[in-house]
Amino acid sequence: MQHASSDRLKTGLLLFAVAGLLSGIALYVAGRVEMAGIAWFVGVVPVLVALLVEILRSLWQGEVGLDIVAALSMTAALAFDETLAAAVVAVMYSGGTFLESFAEGRARREMHDLLSRVPRTATRHRNGGLEDVPLGDIELGDLLLIRQGDVVPVDGLVASEGAFVDTSAMTGESLPVRLLRGAEAMSGSTNAGEPFDLTATRLAEESTYAGIVRLVEEAQRSKAPMARLADRWSLGFLAVTIAIAVAAWWFTGDPIRAVAVLVVATPCPLILAVPVALVAGLSRAAHFGVLIKGAGPLETMARVRTLILDKTGTLTDGRPQIVLIDSRDGMGEDEILRFAAALDQASKHPVAQAIVAAAKARGLVLPVPSDVAEIPGEGVVGRIDGHEVVVGGADFVAERVGRPLGDTPVGAAGSVLVAVAVDGHLAGHLVMADPLREGISDMLAGLRREGIQRILLATGDRAAVAERVTEGLGLDALRAGLTPDQKVLLVLSERKNGPVIMVGDGVNDAPALAAADVGVAMGARGAAAAAEAADVVLLVDRIDRLGVGIEVARRARRIAVESVVAGIGLSVAGMIAAAFGYLTPVQGALLQEVIDVAVILNALRALWIKPHDAISGQE
Structure with missing residues (x-):
């Protein structure tokens, strides 16, 4: 609801600003110059008022952002009777926030798809017949009928001769999977074949899909450390903007040049590119079955240098x-x-x-x-x-x-x-x-290419077993016979080499996952405690998705940085040109609009990241 009301407000402000700008232009062409100025003024006021309210709210929370530059530019343009420039800035600013909202909404689409697919009822066998029951009424051992096209409501075991399920929404696998009698069926997958019976092994609130939905909601509420870093950078950019504007006015005596400088600087790509690129990265990682609990873990995941792996259920399949x-x-x-x-x-x-x-x-x-x-x-x-x-x-x-x-x-x-x-x-x-998972060697080699410098094994198993299983993998160190607290100490000691990522699946791994800079849980069959403590959950029981997740995180962060650097560079160049009188306020506003649209479109490239290690056919 909060997202919807905010989007409606942004849409309304944009429409009002556009109406003011266009009606003013029509009046100006008709020779009604004074009326045109009034129309432009009226179109600016609602946007400026909403902007001032947002600035006051941010200052109350102790945050200083680049919205101040937008407010200064519109205020200065109105004060010096540059109403057309103010109207263009209002359209530019409201259009920029609308485009940002649209971009983030596009980036969250796959996450919203998860939420919209939550089944509300299930069909249960009872006394020789069938009954529809709420998910909360399903008990362990209940025999459920999964019709063709139904979403599997809870985790369970296939009780029929076989089942044909589509797991693409959960794992990114493009082809349906054949499950034999007794095989595990993941909640959230879709029956792509004939109806089959399912024996419930988890309650609805404990099932894989319910946990994923909760994690998605956490991811959507997060704010990235990189975004806060952008806020800190904004203070420096704000100072530079004001300094150039004041210098242009001081040395030339022409306040219009100061207005042009402020207009060119509004709004800065910092407040647009970073969240769009990182949220797009979250969506792209989820597409490949890697659920990252927010932009903060994604940004940290992009900087990890040390990888610590559990053995049973993580490096190995966990089933003899x-x-x-x-x-x-x-x-x-x-x-x-x-x-x-x-x-x-x-x-x-x-x-x-x-x-x-x-x-x-x-x-x-x-x-x-x-x-x-x-x-x-x-x-x-x-x-x-x-x-x-x-x-x-x-x-x-x-x-x-x-x-x-x-x-x-x-x-x-x-x-x-x-x-x-x-x-x-x-x-x-x-x-x-308990053999190694398929593709472990290739995945570790790919992680080293992505910048992982140290790879360690941390297991509670015997050293002889661990050494035999991992022979030939080229690990940098092997620590066997570890208790949960010893795994935590290992994570903390490895931090001297840079950010640490820990991967595990059991309850005994949860403390180490929480202690790591980025904890990764094998969510498909792992313990609930591990998924709760982790920052990243692999939705499919494949360790090779870890490499995909890290590559997506690194490339999304790189795209964000590229967008910021390019946007700020172009904005500064435009401010200097305006200070020397080469740009009028209106021209400066149009130039900044082009810059903002360009950086947002560049940030959206994160939605189409294609990891080298992605499984063939996922696209």
Whole structure:
């Protein structure tokens, strides 16, 4: 509402100023010179009054900006009967603020799209029928029907044979994604295929999409440190403007030259280019699945020199995968996996669920286990198709078969080893590991090209495991066995090398994320505490988006600086020309209007940043 009322006021002031300018010109052409002056005067007054109110409000808050120059130029032009110049300045100033508002609105469009897509109700299976319920009534475990075109209302697991979802609004992926039974479906994605059932795993207020909406609202309310820096620069520019205007009047005795100088300086590109470029950068980063909580973190992100990465769930996928099936009894790999997965259907242990998922991915048909008994933390025993099967740790399985299992399979160091026995004989081992995410090496190389000078790993895992996983990545340092407070100390100690960015996904990473200059959370599957503490949230479960986010931040900041430097340089040149009498007040006003439009259009280039590391097809 506040944005809407402000936009209406800016639109009204622009229309009034334009009406005054055009009616005055018509009267002047008709030979009614005095009436033309009155029309121009009337068109200026509302803009000047609104400007003075804004200046007083800013001074009350302890801020001094370049709006003062605009007020001085209009006041001086009216005082010296340069009403046409004052009218042009009024149109220029109100037009500039309107264009700024339009530009920021365009830059926020993708964020507003997120908000406008929030579903209000969901369709739930209940007592053999369907009912529409508010999102707040959805409970964990509820079975929901997601029709074609529906937005997924809460995070959940696909309960049908499969689903075809469009995640472009959340991740920037241009192609729909196929999800199999049991796969995680992210709230906010859209059903692009046939209707499917979804089992709710999070409440509406805890789901990914609800969290993203809250973070978007925070981002929109922020003000960048760079914008405050621009305000400080504005004091110097204001002093230079007044000095040139006074000098022109003093040495020539012609007050009109001072008026021309003030007009050329109104308004400064500083107050236009910086917020437009940074807000555009926020929107562009969100397009690629990188939600930055405001322009401040974006500007800091553009200056980082040190990167600290967590391991599990960040550098690695965080979910164990089968990397080797070791056969010991002549049984085929698929048969070993089938026995293990069929029995593990009765267990909720993460390793067991990973084994079941691997078997389904291979298309194996899993029979229903019977006579199942699970010893928590050790293993599972039961019967599959009449065979007695034991799945678990080596010691557990060895105890059940009554003999040692022999040597550990090659490549099992630093991995999870699951033994499988069938009818009292060791059938083989499933070697499971948490591998590096795809594209890690390329991403780190790209970050170094972007100016990241130090890359470190900070993990609570054992040093041997961390060293094995990160071998060949060329990290500058590796810190293993760290507690949450030790991660914080590492972040603080690395600040001597420049701004630090920390990336993590777990609750134990939250303190370090908060301590870093820029904290980045893996938001797709990470803990809520990490997302709350972080400055940046990766909306898609891909660490390679970090490189995209940093590149967008750097280029958006560079565009802002370019716009400011070019705009100020042109304004100063115009002021000097006006001081020497080469520009009249009207000509100066028109020149400054051209400068302001140019810097805003240049700042809007941030909306079309194309990161080198962006995934093919996202555009």
